[in-house]
Amino acid sequence: MKKIYLPIYLFIALMSGISAKVISYDLYVAEQKISPTGKAVKALTVNGGIPAPTLRFREGDIARITVHNNLKTEETSTHWHGLLLPNQYDGVPYLTTKPIKPGMSHTFEFKLRHSGTYWYHSHTGLQEQRGVYGSIVVTPMGGEKVKTNRDHVVVLSDWTNENPWSVMKNLMRGSEVYAIKKGNAQSIYGAKKAGKLKEYFAREKSRMAPMDVSDVYYDQFWVNGKQTYEPEAKNGETVRLRFINAGASTYFYLSSSIGDLKIVSADGVDVVPVNVPKILIGMAETYDVVVKVPASGKYEIRATAQDGSGHASVFLGSGKLQPASDPPKPNLYTMDEMLEGAMASMGDMSAKEAKASLHKSRPPAPYAILKSPKSTELPKNLPVREVELRLTGDMTRYIWSFNGKTLNEDSKIVVKKGERVRFKLINDTMMHHPLHLHGHFFRLLNGQGAYSPLKHTVDVPPMGRRTIEFEANEEKDWFFHCHLLYHMDAGMARVVSYAEQGEDHEPTYDPKLKNMKMWMVDGSIQSHMTMGMAMLMKGREDYYAMWEYGWYDHEEYEVDFGWKHYFSPNWSSLAGYRLTNEHGAENRFFAGVQYRLPYLIYSTLAVDSEANFRLNLEKEFQLTSRLGLGAEAQYDTNPDLEENFEWGVSANYFLNGAFSLTGGYDSAHGWGGGLQFRF
Amino acid sequence: MKNIIITTTAVFALLISSCATSGTGNVSGAKPYTSDKCIVTDNKLGSMGDPVTKVYNGQEVKFCCAPCVKKFDANPEKYLSKLN
Structure with missing residues (x-):
């Protein structure tokens, strides 16, 4: 018997070798x-x-x-x-x-x-x-199970003329430059115009940073490397479009002048075909969409950046142009849309309501209707490991993390081979995060039971949550991270590490992710004084030199060399050494805390080596998107000083990412004006 | 000058105290809210700015943000059941 089977085995082995091209x-x-x-x-x-x-x-x-x-x-x-x-x-x-x-x-x-x-x-x-x-x-x-006349790849992406490391620096310094360029910067005038002045000040009172739906301004959005793409597709033909969001930090809304888009596959895996009017596609996700080009006319499928700052287009057919339209721009003065998306993500809506939410002008990701055509259930006898991951971060400081810790602070999630691993993802931030697991498909638990769709990347909306699960059937280390490129580099990542490598195993990853350093200089040169700060940012630490030098009626300087440690958006500590020629003051060491007060007022209380206390309060009022009003007050208990109380006000007009015009009054240095710079 | 100092100190003290009471303290007489998460979204209190507090039928409840209060008011029993 064995003699009969052996040639068959050999034949099968040979054939499989030949067919594996x-x-x-x-x-x-x-x-x-x-x-x-x-x-x-x-x-x-x-x-x-x-x-x-x-x-x-x-x-x-x-x-x-x-x-x-x-x-x-x-x-x-x-x-x-x-x-x-x-x-x-x-x-x-x-x-x-x-x-x-x-x-x-x-x-x-x-x-x-x-x-x-x-x-x-x-x-x-x-x-x-x-x-x-x-x-x-x-x-x-x-x-392909779904047959079409045409099959085209559509790679979506975002392009900036700026060096991406310069982008990262602007994000880390908390600059509003991109919000201003996109027309999304919040201001008192903007809030009044939107009828949301009360909400604006309520937000400031509650110490919440201004909302935005994206971090970066882009010069162009692309389909296959260009703003428009016209693949071969005749009127009357069916076309499969393989959308891939390769953007570094842009979610896109896909909409079409043809009508509904039929999703046939998500993240490379077939789903039960389903029609939707629009698709919100996150970074790193893919959707295969089928459309039928009408008998006459040139039709547009538009990919609009979620923040409304631009779009790219695919055109199908020929004849009179039938343009698609952009979704309305987000209303950033209210959290209502964000909360609706969050409620949809957490199963707080009925299936009918969730489906209806996909017909909104700015719909959530279409997960509620994604269904696998076959069961994706995992073997029932697998032991379950549940991991809660809170998506955390601070837009102003630009630290992004899981459970409050960056990759550098907590690098791994340990799993054992043969487990059913369930991640409960809870977004404690006001931004979308597309999370990608390497090396595995996971089940997105979206209410479809045994037919939960398989994905490799999942959008977790602001304040929302998702649950995913997968069988730990691999080995070694696999990356799990936010696919918003700048968030990943700022710490929102982990290594899913198989326990079989031993308790002492520590994953190694790019040293640049471990110790990203950023130099920056922000300051002003004016007719009466110069002030500013040169800083090295590294993780939660800032090493800085801060100067103030005035020459209005007498020369006076103060230079602090300090170290600041960031604990949370509200708390930082600082320590350093101060050089000064101010009358009555001496060079001295100092240490203190910085605390963010309601209405986003920054206060600093420090004690120096001469046992004097200094309290400083600072506040920016954003009058219009470009015009801001700065106010600062400082009280020092040093009894030898001529003036214990100093204050200043300034008006600042934003010109571009590097410069602003500034002018104002400083109680120590008088009136003056000049240029603010940021490098 | 003395007036300016007094005014600044008073404003500072007021802000500190408003901060200390905004959403973190217990409303007197009400049954305290013991979770550190929003009753509506489960987000960590403090993650969307200072939490918002209200008392409903003698029970203190906390929210991550003001819009969640509207959600709660539309169906309080649904969310209160999370406390049991």
């Missing part, structure tokens, strides 16, 4: 100048373009991809987003795969275990923002 690609990452807005800026390209080429495979193929790093000084990496593959090919530098050093290459070889729409991108620093991303299409063995 090896598909090879070479990808060259290089720096080059591009001019999408007319101004030449440095970008990173793959094989000379942005986005990188589409990698096409058939389910069961072997991918052999060699990534060549043609950068002069930077490392790079490539993560195959959404694909299940051996750990060493996941492409997270230092954690799973060695970084690709300048001038070096790395070959990835893995089997395509499943079909769908996926993508790839650099996982090094902020390279993804600069252009290192592309699409992957894996055709099912038996062909």
Whole structure:
């Protein structure tokens, strides 16, 4: 009997070897100048373009991809987003795969275990923002279940002419520059115009920072590297559009002048086809959408940035243009929309209400109606590990974390092979966070029971919550993080670490994520004085030199060299040494606390080595989006000072990210005006 | 000058005291709210600015933000059941 079966086994083994076709690609990452807005800026390209080429495979193929790093000084990496593959090919530098050093290459070889729409991108620093991303299409063995006449990839992305590290610096300094550029900055005048003055001051009283739905201003939004894309699609044809949100920090609303969009797949996995008028797609998510181009006319499918600051378009068919429309801009003076989205996410609505919410002008993610065509239930006998992860952060300081701790402060979530791992994700912030788990598909528990859809990335809306679960059926370490690129780099990440590696195992990850440092200088030079601060920010620590030098009727200076530690949005401690020539004062050490009072008034109380106390109060009144009024008062108990109480007021007009006009009165230095600068 | 100092100190003291009582203290006579989470959204109190407090039928309840009070008022029993 054995003799009969052996040739059959050999035949099957041989055939499977033959059918597993090896598909090879070479990808060259290089720096080059591009001019999408007319101004030449440095970008990173793959094989000379942005986005990188589409990698096409058939389910069961072997991918052999060699990534060549043609950068002069930077490392790079490539993560195959959404694909299940051996750990060493996941492409997270230092954690799973060695970084690709300048001038070096790395070959990835893995089997395509499943079909769908996926993508790839650099996982090094902020390279993804600069252009290192592309699409992957894996055709099912038996062909697509939903047949269409056409099949096109649509890579959505956001483009800034600014160096992404400069973007990061602006975010960390708490600048309102991007809100102003987007027209989303909150002000007293804006609140009055919106009829929300009461809400504006109530928010300030409760010490809540102004809301926004996105962090960064972008010069352009792209579909496949351009603002418009016209793929081949004739009137009357059906078209599958594989939307991939490769944006670094932009959610998009997809809407169409054709009418409803039919979702047939989410994150590469088939779902029961369902029609929706609009889709909110988060960073790193993918949706395959099918539309039928009407018999005549040119139709638009528009991807509008969630903050309403711009859009990109796909056009199908030919003839008279039928434009799609943008959703209304968000009302940032009220939290009502945010709360509705949160309630929808936490199952507080009936299925009917949740479905109805998708017909709103600014709908939530379409999760309520996503349903797997087959059961996704996990084996019932698996032991359950439940992990509560609160999404936490502070927009002003730009620290993002889980359970109040950054990746650097708490790096891993330990799981054991064979467990059913359930993450309860509770968003304690006012921003959306698209969370991505590497190396696993998870069930999104959205009320569909056994038919819960499988995903690799889940949007957790502001104040909302989601529950996901997966079988721990892998090994080693896998990254789990917010796919808003700047949030990930600011600490909102963990390593899902398999316990089988031993209790002492500590995951290694990119040292730049561990010790990100940022230098900045903010100050002013005026006709009567100069003041400002040079600072090195590192995690929760600030090391600074703060100066004030006036020359109005006499020369007077004060320079503090200090260290500030951030505990929470309301509390910081500080300590340092002060140099001064102020009459009656001496050089001295000081230590104290900074506390944020209601109405967002910053107070600092410090004691110095001469046992004198100093209290300082500061407040900014944002009159219009560009015009602000600053007020400062200071009382020092030093009995030798000529003036114990000092105060000042200034009006500041924002010109651009680097400069503002300023003018005002300072009780020690008199009247004057000049320029504020930020570098 | 003395008046300015007195006024500044008074304003500061007022703000500190308003801060100390905004949403963190117990409303006298009411059954205290012992959770550190919003009764409507389960968000951590303090995560959306200072919490908001109200008393409903002798029970103190706390919210992460003012809009949650409206949600609560629309169906108080539903949310109060979380306390049991």
